[in-house]
Amino acid sequence: MRDFQLQGRSAVFAENGLCATSHPLAAGAAIDILKRGGNAMDAALAGAVLLGICEPQMTGIGGDCFLLYTRPGSDDVLALNGSGRAPAAANAAHLRDQGLDIVPPGSPHAVTIPCAMDAFCHLAETEGKLGLDVILEPAIHYAEAGVPVAPRVAFDWANDAATLQGTARQDYLFDGQPPRVGQMFRSPGQAEVLRRVARHGRDAFYTGEVADDMLAALQQQGGVHQAEDFADAACSTETPVSGSYQGMELVEHPPNGQGATAILMLNILKHFDIAGMDPFGAQRVHIEAEAAKLAYDARNRFIADPDHMSHLQHMLAPETAAKLAALINPGRAMAAAAPLSEAVHKDTVYITVVDKDRMAVSLIYSIFRGFGTGIASEKFGILLQNRGSGFTLEAGHPNELGGNKRPMHTIIPGMLRQDGKVVMPFGVMGGAYQPNGHARFMSNLTDFDMDIQAAMNAPRAFSDKGVLKVERGYSDKVRQQLADLGHRVEIPPTAIGGSQAIRIRSDGVLEGASDPRKDGCALGY
Structure with a gap:
């Protein structure tokens, strides 16, 4: 039990249904959907679409999604890939000929x-109970009202x-400036798009006036997108x-998501006595950072559109992790692995x-x-994603x-099973950090027997492009010890991820449980 005289938050307990997410209005909307007779899928979709209005810098209907889910009474975990493909005319050689070595993110x-909207419409029809019109009501309301x-x-x-x-x-922007805390944000254009989707389904987004509006924005800037790319x-x-x-058991979404990286990282960590270390000490951070360098290097080499990669089983094999673990020196940091192949943002x-x-x-x-x-x-x-910057321009690389290829994706949903039973859906936001975050969260739960809220609250560190980012939750003594081990240590300007x-x-x-690094909460009834 936490010390109630110290800063923190309690977990939320409920019997009938529960939602945890990064914005209270979305959590509230999800619980309202459950109370109206919807199931977990209805509620998750309603909350997710609303998050695009509550947190438009993070997500929106111009983006992608991944899901893991179960059906009532079953412990089988199902996966749905809602990530989009590059337009049919996309060509890496064309960009290389322009002197580019990365896909420009802007x-x-x-x-x-x-592809998120196609996924949401599909799941509302196949797994939900209430229908798109009810699911989209909260987002339409808040997009209009603010x-x-x-x-x-x-x-x-x-x-x-x-x-x-x-x-x-x-x-x-508001008169050219970002909004102040408490200022009202409205998006009547998106409200109209959602009303059309509620009435006519996914085709209202991928064909006709809405698709034409997205196409015009892209083609005006030299995009090679065509109407067929959206329709398909x-x-x-x-x-x-x-x-x-x-x-x-950690269950992850398969490639083109990076979930296999989390499994590889945990397989590497198995070769060290993590539970015998100080949970907030330098030695644990060091071993985890070294494991991340190796796991992410494998990710950068192998993970891509599944139709174009062939090393997934190699990444998941125990002998691969054993060989990589043998490269870790407990007393010295190794040089950084190859730079991450995507432009890292969180x-x-x-x-x-x-x-x-359930x-x-x-x-x-x-x-x-x-x-x-x-x-x-x-x-x-409609803000348009830049998932294509997750591709590489390296000739012959699987990514x-x-x-029509899907890029390597950083977003990964998680699910935990114990003795064959699903015991925890969870996620860790934070761009490239996510596999490291999954491994850290699972280690906090199992190696140190933390409850789920404490496991989220705990300070984080992440080895990112040659820099070991160490949150302020760690002491200066730990940071100095890490520097003495050869790490280039910095305190990141932004908290590492959320969960x-x-x-x-x-x-x-x-x-x-809901991460205090975000504005959100867990709510139940």
Whole structure:
């Protein structure tokens, strides 16, 4: 039990249903949907779409999503890939010929076809109970009436405002400035798009006036997107991947997501006595940072569109982890692995819902960098993601930009099973940090027996492009010890990621937690 004289927050306990996410209005909307007879999928979709209005710098209908979920009474975890493909005419050689060595994140070349809306419509029809019109009601209402800008949202908005270009500056700035805390943000154009989708389904987004509006914004800047690219957008069902750590099974979304990286990292950490270390000491940070360098190097080499990669089983194999663990020197930091292949930013939202029938949904949804490309459609104000900057321009690489390919994605939903039973949907936001975050969260739970709220509150560190970012929650003594081990240590200007989780307890009660690094909360009934 936490010390109630110290700063912190308690987990939330409920019996009938629970939602945890990064904004209170979205959590409240999800619980309202459950009370109206919706299931966990209805609630998660309603909350997710609303998050695009509450946190427009993080996500929106111009983005992508991934889901893991269960059906009532089942412990089988299902995966849905709601990530979009590059337009058919995309060509890495064309960009290389322009002297580019990365896909420019603020250009139309970085825009893959947004697929979250197709995924949401598909899931509302196949897994939900209430229908799109009810699910989209909260987002339509708040897009029209407005949302007061929350503190963390205002902080991120100011940091990312320079990304906005053209008409996006009219839609997402206030007299040319980011909003103040409490200022009302409205998006009537998006409200109209959602009304059309509620009436006519996914085709209202991917064909006709809405699609034409997105196409015009892209083509005006030199994008090679065509109407057929939007019309053909489609989510897909996938088979999850999994690994075990300290008696717990970690279930991850398969590539093109980076979930296999978390499994590889935990497999490396198995070769060290993490539980025997100080949970907030330098030795644990050091070993974890070294494991991350190796796991992320494998990610950068191998993870891509599954139709173009062949080393997934190699990444998941125990012998691969054993060989990598042998490279770690407990007394000295290794040189940084190759730079991450995507432009690292930490702009994602996550929502998890469990209902009275114990259907569990783990949903992550993003436009990638803050405000995506910064390009918005003129009529409806739809911000377009820059997931295409997750491609590499290296010729012959499995993740090389190409027509109709999906890029390597940073967003990963998680699910934990124990003794074959699903016990926790969870997610850790934070761009490239997410696999490291999954491994750290799971280690906090199993190696140090933390409750889920304490496991989120705990300070974080992340080895990122040759810099070991160490949050202020660690002491100066720990930072000095890490520097003495050879790490280049910095305190990051922004908190590392965010997280949400719901534990399905053996006594039938639900326990929800929400990361204090965000504005959100867990709510139940």
